[in-house]
Amino acid sequence: MGFRFHRKINTSSKDLSDSTSIPGTGISYNQRIATKNKSKMPTLIALIGVFILFSGCSAQATNEDNPADMEETTIPAEQSDETKSSEGETDTLEENTEKQSLEDTSSSATEVESDVTSEMNSNLVEATVTRIVDGDTIEVSINGKEDVIRLLLVDTPETKHPSLPVQDFGPEASQFAKDTLTGKNVQIEKDGPERDKYDRLLAYLWVDGKMFNQLLLEEGLARLAYVYDPPYTHYEAYMKAQNRAKDAGKGIWRIDGYVTEEGFNQPEPVAKTEPEPTPDAETEQNNSSSLNYDPNGIDRNCGDFDTQQEAQDFYEAAGGPTQDPHRLDGNDNDGLVCESL
DSSP states (O other): OHHHHHHHHHHHGGGOOTTOBOTTTOOBHHHHHHHHHHHHHHHHHHHHHHHHHHHHHHHHHHHHHOHHHHHHHTOOHHHHHHHHHHHHHHHHHHHHHHHHHHHHHHHHHHHHHHHHHHHHHHHEEEEEEEEEEETTEEEEEETTEEEEEEETTEEOOOSSOTTSOOOTTHHHHHHHHHHHHTTOEEEEEOOSOSBOTTOOEEEEEEETTEEHHHHHHHTTSOEEOOOOSOOOTTHHHHHHHHHHHHHHTOGGGGSTTOBOSSSBOOOOOOOOOOOOOOOOHHHHHHHHHTSSSOTTSSOOOGGGOSSHHHHHHHHHHTTTTTOOTTOOSTTTOSSOOOTTO
16 A cells, blocks of 8 residues: 555656645645655764774774884885985995905015015125035125135035045036026025034025025935024925926936935946057067067977077967967977976
């Protein structure tokens, strides 16, 4: 019935006026519509308010659950730029510190090397070579004063020893010294005791930037010796130089057993046997002229001689005792002829 009544109301509402009233109510149609509309407005406003309130609470709860995200999203751009700038400054500071450290290390190494070079140069004494005595003994002039240098830590074979013969590779060592040092300006470096018992100056000798002592060892012309007052500055370098020459079989190292702790084992010279002189033609002619008879002439016997020696000389001149063409030795063949005379 309601549907039908509503249908009827709707179909006739177009013709209703403000004066038309709804049956049983005393209220016009338009007034009824306005009253319904007014009653709906508070409800709608309340619903909107509840929705806004609920949305706000939900957003607040979300932010409280994720504070890190909130902070991250709210970092100002200026603060981000400052952070990057700070990180860049830190990296630059570390790079500069490392660079400065490397420069300081390099500078320190250079200073140490400079100090060593300066110290070494301050220990060198200028001199001029005036004479080569032998491979390890050199005469020099220092500030116009003559002096004799005995090279430190090396020993060459003898060439002028008063009680020893000339030793193998001694002449070669002396010649090498002459070729390398004669007339040269050299530098003298001292190490340990200044002089030996013969008052010779003990030193390393530098020539053209090289140590002559070490050159002798490199060429196999000297042995490492006389380590009386260690440690010596160049001992290790000299040992390596000697080992290289030894491994290569240079000079003194060619002869097995030649180099010893005491020096050099020079083999005894082999005595030469002088051949017996062979009589020459003139000697033979002189001997023949002292004979009374020609050994190659007619046959002779013991009766032709006045003495046994005369017969013996004739016998030997004729080829005896290998040959006895005159049969002067008889039957005993003892090499003595005409024994009855």
